[in-house]
Amino acid sequence: MKKCLLIAYNFPPRTGIGAQRPSKLAKYFPEFGWEPIVLTATLPGKPVDNLRIIETDYKDILASTKSLLGLHPHTSAHKQFSIRVSKDFAYTGWKSKAIKLSKDLIAFPDEQRGWYKYALRAAREFIDNERVDVILSTSTPVTSHRIARELKKAYQIPWVADLRDLWTQNHFYNKCGFIRYFEKRLELKTLALSDALVTTTPGFANKLDVLHKHKNIYCITNGFDPDDFAEAPEKVTNTFTITYTGALYNGRRDPSFLFEALSMLMNGNKIDRKLLEVRFYGPHVDWLSDDIRKYDLHDTVKVYGDQLREKALEKQKESQILLLLLDKNNYEEDVYPAKVFEYFGAGRPIVAMGGTGGAVKELLEKTRTGEFAADMNALKSILSKYYQQYITSGKVNCNSDRIIENYTYKRLAQKYIDIFNEIVKK
Secondary structure, eight states: OEEEEOOOOOTTTTGGGGGGHHHHHHHHGGGGGGEEEEEEEEOOOOOOOEEEEEOOOOOHHHHHHHHHHOTTSSOHHHHHTTTOOTTTTTSHHHHHHHHHHHHHHSSSSSSTTHOOOOOHHHHHHHHHHHHEEEEEESSSSSHHHHHHHHHHHHHOOOEEEEESSSSSTOOOOOHHHHHHHHHHHHHHHHHHSSSSEEEESSSHHHHHHHHTTTTTTOOOOOOOOOOSSSSSSSSOOOSSEEEEEEEEGGTSTTHHHHHHHHHHEEEEEEEEGGEEEEEESSOOOOHHHHHHTTTTTTTEEEOOOOOOOHHHHHHHOOSEEEEOOTTSTTTTTTTOHHHHHHHHHHHOOOOEEEEOOOOHHHHHHHHHHHEEOOHHHHHHHHHHHHHHHHHHHOOOOOOOOGGGGBBBHHHHHHHHHHHHHHHOOO
């Protein structure tokens, strides 16, 4: 069996959807004749069974710096300096900007740079003792690619760099001009030695092609694993539930559009307030509670906070509707949020909103997994239609196309294996 050294800082039991892509690829690679060896920082719990995992030490650069300054290492500087983080937070005020600039300088190019030397040492020890046929590094963090570059330079092992999100071309990149200049140079230098670049949307691939000329660039989307939903409940809720799981990213993913539509529908007797429940599972933010009060939805909108992944998946599958929030400023025009593929696995209809829809709108139409609401009238119409289905039959129908099988992680793992085989042959 050929061997792939998978460099992934984010890996279960670390939480977050970013840990799922490398984990699921590692799960399915052996079915195609490739053994994954995972290189990661010390995990906060029991690692995944049946995988070879190399855990290394790690220095938290930001926490160490805060301690030196007499601050609490694991509490945000904004909170310690009593700077309120509000909706549409944009680093206004000199204190906030100073904290942001200091963080960007200390944690250049990312907060996980303190993992670099430990991971590189462990990887060299492993490669000196065992054959590795391909290196696969995945970001974020981009420190993974810096580690892979040094290994490529030293051992001439074929290397695939997987960019789940873009680096300096990221739609949410907001570092100041001189940092951007040096980081772009670092990106070009780092990825120059790679044999192939992989990213998650056609739009991302086009951007990479402009910056990294003459590179082999592939698009492999995120996906879902049907096994994750095998034990979730088959029966949906008795109430008309609308469920969102995940972060709201400082208000860039804004549910107030939904709150306004529901308020109008209930005031017009189009939806019975007693039958409605909107559920949020994710990090607590103060402004969400403010918006709930603003639209007088305290009895219908419930905020449950962070949940274990297994619990969140269970809540997705039992929900009548799944809510997909896109960036309201349309910065995600060519983005497929990883969340949309997870929702595919839940098998419940999706209602998306935010911006113009872009790539997500096309994906929902192609797969028949849900609808995008471009404006208030469209949103009210979609919600009314689904509510009538619920009233009539007790359940909103999901008529997704079998094409969603193309987005299972087993299918996606096969695409990576094809790339591995090609570059190894060369």
